[in-house]
Amino acid sequence: MKSRLARFFRRKPRNQRGQGATEYILLLVVIVAVLYAFKDKIKSVVSGKVDQVGSQINEFNGD
Incomplete structure (x- = not known):
């Protein structure tokens, strides 16, 4: 049982498209x-x- 569970989690998903x-x-x-x-x-x-x-632009322009 433990080895089957370990294989399940190690296995890569077959379909990764999308x-x-x-x-x-x-x-x-x-x-x-x-x-x-x-x-x-x-x-x-x-x-x-x-x-x-x-306001900084106006100060720079002298307005």
């Missing part, structure tokens, strides 16, 4: 879920940085 695509899709789903969960925080941080850059 496995890479599935992994990429799952990774994309996780990234989108994280971005959606933190969208308000991300939006405020990006908006603050854009405002900061805009």
Whole structure:
């Protein structure tokens, strides 16, 4: 029984086609879920940085 179980876990899966695509899709789903969960925080941080850059450009131009 133990040797059969060991062989089962050592054996490689026979059909690995499509496995890479599935992994990429799952990774994309996780990234989108994280971005959606933190969208308000991300939006405020990006908006603050854009405002900061805009004010620095205006200071540089002398406006």
